[in-house]
Amino acid sequence: MRQLLIMLLLWLPLSAQAAIDSFEFRDDEARERFQHLTAELRCPKCQNQNIADSNSPIAQDLRTEIHRMVQQGDSDQDIIDFMVARYGEFVLYRPRVTAQTLALWYGPFVLLAIGAVVVLVMTRRRKRAGSSDGAGNGPADVLDPSQGLSAAERHRLDELLKQDKK
Incomplete structure (x- = not known):
């Protein structure tokens, strides 16, 4: 039993590996552009997660594609236009006006x-x-039931109220 528990404890960390992309860049500016673009573009599958944080296969493919385009020297706008043409305005966290x-x-x-x-x-x-x-603007004037009644209506109201008291 003890050996089984030790094997299980050793096996669990190995099975929970995350895929980490390792891209080589020619300079720090290219790395910063890559990081900025992958943080600004939304993963088409993950709804509310950017490409940099997503582990979905499509996000991995998009990171590879963005890396290729950055290495080729494409501008940020060219890369964004490519992604929008391919996946629509949805990939932009801040849609264009x-x-x-x-x-x-x-x-x-x-x-x-x-x-x-x-x-x-x-x-x-x-x-x-x-x-x-x-009439005045106070709350008592608004609640006055006789406000706006004719003389005949007031007289009739008074008679009805007197009958109620009996």
Whole structure:
């Protein structure tokens, strides 16, 4: 039993190896470009993980492809354009500002402005309605049931209230 436990403890660390990419670069600038690009591009399979952090086979292939393109001397924009052409705008964590992404970039601000205008209009209408009635602006005036009743309606209301007291 003891030997089995020792074998199991020795075997577990060996089975949990992670694949680590080792790329050779001609200079530190190329290494930094590679690291920046793999951190900025999203893995198409992993939804919310960048290429640098993902262990999926497609991310490994993309790291290899980016390494090849960096070594060839392709610009960052060329590499990004290649990835977008191949996988769509999804691979960009920060989508470009285009006609299709205008709502994504400016939609929250537009909705916030519309909400502010609606609140402003509603508060102004309430103020105007309160001041045009000739009544005060206090809460007791708003809760007064006889407000806005004709003389006949007030008289009828008083009679009904007197009947309730009996």
